[in-house]
Amino acid sequence: AGCTGSEAPADQGQDAGGSDNVPTYIVGVDSAYPPYAYMEKDGTITGLDVESIQWIAEKKGFKVEIKGMDWDGIIPALQQGKIDMVYSGMTITPERLEKVNFSVPYLTINQSFAVHDDSGLTMDDIMAGKAVIGAQRGTTGAYWVEQNLIEKGIIPKENLKYFDSFPIAVTALNNRQVDATIYDKPPHMNSIQGLPLHIVGEIYTGENYGVAIRKEDNKLLATVNEGLGELMASPTWEELLKKYEML
Ligand code: ARG
The missing domain is CATH 3.40.190.10 (Periplasmic binding protein-like II)
Structure with missing residues (x-):
């Protein structure tokens, strides 16, 4: 089982037990935010940001659960542990950096x-x-x-x-x-x-977009930064930018 939910802070998931124990991180997005995150007819949430974190998760060996949320409460939700990261076109600002950490920038x-x-x-x-x-x-x-x-x-x-x-x-x-x-x-x-x-x-x-992560989740931040680096260096990044008309 993963470490979804409030019982276990998700960041501990990476250390937790055997090789079949793949952590699950809950990714908060605003699902009315095309082309980064939007809902398909069947209710599946996809988009550039969603596909990016799915790629990173696959590469770095964790699972993600995509959770649609109200934008305005998304940082409090992260701070309260309802989600483990915000990957939703969030601009890195000094005010937000007082509350949460950000990954390396991935778009300007x-x-x-x-x-x-x-x-x-x-x-x-x-x-x-x-x-x-x-x-x-x-x-x-x-x-x-x-x-x-x-x-x-x-x-x-x-x-x-x-x-x-x-x-x-x-x-x-x-x-x-x-x-x-x-x-x-x-x-x-x-x-x-x-x-x-x-x-x-x-x-x-x-403005630079980054992935927001709780201040104490340093391991998760390092993993996401590595994953973002690998994604942006891979041919997938250009394919995704083209697919979502960012180029
Ligand atoms: N980049 C802007 C900001 O950080 C707008 C983000 C809106 N994102 C969203 N998922 N609705 O404030």
């Missing part, structure tokens, strides 16, 4: 704004405070708007609308309940596909 992204095709809104308009903006709660996109538009008095705080998942924000933009949305560019492009919405501009935040 920028923020982007999307608007309605016929709105005529430009980046200059948004920067001048002329748009009501939608963002996913607890994301670096929301923090960017708070720090750069609200705290500087360019928009009142009512003009940033928070959504628990990003697909709901996109629906609000499509229904003109907000004038613009901010999000990491790759999932932003993915989620507006087929809708009369477009990316109007980028903010070059150059």
